[in-house]
Amino acid sequence: GESVGLHLPTLSVQEGDNSIINCAYSNSASDYFIWYKQESGKGPQFIIDIRSNMDKRQGQRVTVLLNKTVKHLSLQIAATQPGDSAVYFCAETGRRALTFGSGTRLQVQP
Amino acid sequence: ETGVTQSPTHLIKTRGQQVTLRCSSQSGHNTVSWYQQALGQGPQFIFQYYREEENGRGNFPPRFSGLQFPNYSSELNVNALELDDSALYLCASSLNMVRSTEAFFGQGTRLTVV
Numbered sequence: 001g002e003s004v005g006l007h008l009p010t011l012s013v014q015e016g017d018n019s020i021i022n023c024a025y026s027n028s029a030s031d032y033f034i035w036y037k038q039e040s041g042k043g044p045q046f047i048i049d050i051r052s053n054m055d056k057r058q059g060q061r062v063t064v065l066l067n068k069t070v071k072h073l074s075l076q077i078a079a080t081q082p083g084d085s086a087v088y089f090c091a092e093t094g095r096r097a098l099t100f101g102s103g104t105r106l107q108v109q110p
Numbered sequence: 111e112t113g114v115t116q117s118p119t120h121l122i123k124t125r126g127q128q129v130t131l132r133c134s135s136q137s138g139h140n141t142v143s144w145y146q147q148a149l150g151q152g153p154q155f156i157f158q159y160y161r162e163e164e165n166g167r168g169n170f171p172p173r174f175s176g177l178q179f180p181n182y183s184s185e186l187n188v189n190a191l192e193l194d195d196s197a198l199y200l201c202a203s204s205l206n207m208v209r210s211t212e213a214f215f216g217q218g219t220r221l222t223v224v
Contacts (some may be wrong), residue, residue, distance in 0.1 A: 008150060043112070043200050043215030044153065089152050096166040097143065098202075098213070100152030 008087060010105045019077040021104045023090030026071065030092035030099075033066055035075045038103075039086045047075070047088075082108050113137060114203050114216035122222045123191050131186045131219045135203030141165075142184040143213060144176060147198040159184055160206075188221075196223045 013019045025033065031052055036044035050057045050064045050073075057064050063076040073090050085108045091098040113136035123129050135142050141160045145153035155168035159178035173189040182203075188195055198220050202213040 041217065043114075043202075043217050045112075045215070046213075091152070096158050097155035097168060098145075098153070099155070102150075102152050 008103050008105045010107060012107045012109060013080050014109050015080060015082060017080055019075075019080045019084070019106060021075045021077075021088050021106065023073045023075075023101045023104075024071055025073055025090065025092050025101070027092055027099065028068070028071065030094060032093050033064070033073050034091045034093065034098070035062075035064060035073075036089045036091060036100075037084075037086045038089060044089060044100075077106075080106075080108050082110060084108055112214035112216065114201060114214050116199075116201055116216040116219050118219060119217065120220045120222075122224060125191055125193060125223055127191050128187065128189045129191060129221060131188075131199050131201075131221070133184045133186070133201035133203075133216060135182045135184065135201075136214050139203035139205050139214075140182050141204045141206065141213075142178055142182065143202045143204070144184070144186045145200040145202065146170070147200055147218070148194075149197070153200055156186070191223045193223050196221060 032049050034049040035047040038044045048059045048064050050066050061078045065074045087103045087105050089103045090101045115134045117132045143158040144156040147153040156170050157167040158165045162178045175187045178184045198218040200218045202215045204213040
């Protein structure tokens with residue numbers, strides 16, 4: 001498959017460890033913040049979102065934290081698996097357009 | 111799979127040519143958004159179509175244009191192609207312009223301009 005990004009920051013973790021991917025956003029007026037996973041040759045896949053009036057939201061094996069004071073968003077993946085290897089993007093949105101960050105490549109070592 | 115399909119998956123064009131990319135939205139969705147993703151970067155919003163009308167546009171020149179058809183499928187047209195237009199073009203469909211968290215992406219069309 002094609003490469004999504006060749007020069008992205010890379011986070012390398014051991015299988016079974018927890019992963020934390022960080023993102024800084026710019027627009028304080030965004031309603032929602034979202035994390036997407038993009039595997040090679042595919043479009044972005046929704047993982048989890050958080051509304052701007054929340055600071056934490058949990059899903060299955062994933063947790064998103066929002067710190068509006070410093071405009072910071074993080075994605076925590078518990079018990080990282082080889083299938084989690086991908087590029088992860090944070091995005092912010094109002095009603096129409098998604099504004100994506102530059103992405104982080106997650107590599108899971110067996 | 112999201113139910114959003116794009117065609118073609120890959121194509122190569124020469125600088126100065128025109129190209130048309132196609133997107134079939136997920137069943138029941140009436141809103142289609144187009145994004146350009148350069149290598150190593152996040153997707154950038156081009157424009158959105160809702161019920162056959164353009165409903166918001168990003169920072170792209172007029173040579174990027176689009177259409178949405180009565181069945182809500184959509185086309186992205188790019189005229190006078192430039193080398194920097196080489197990218198992955200993504201479409202996302204959603205229902206009634208609801209918050210973009212409920213948008214589903216296709217697999218993209220990889221355009222190479224030589």
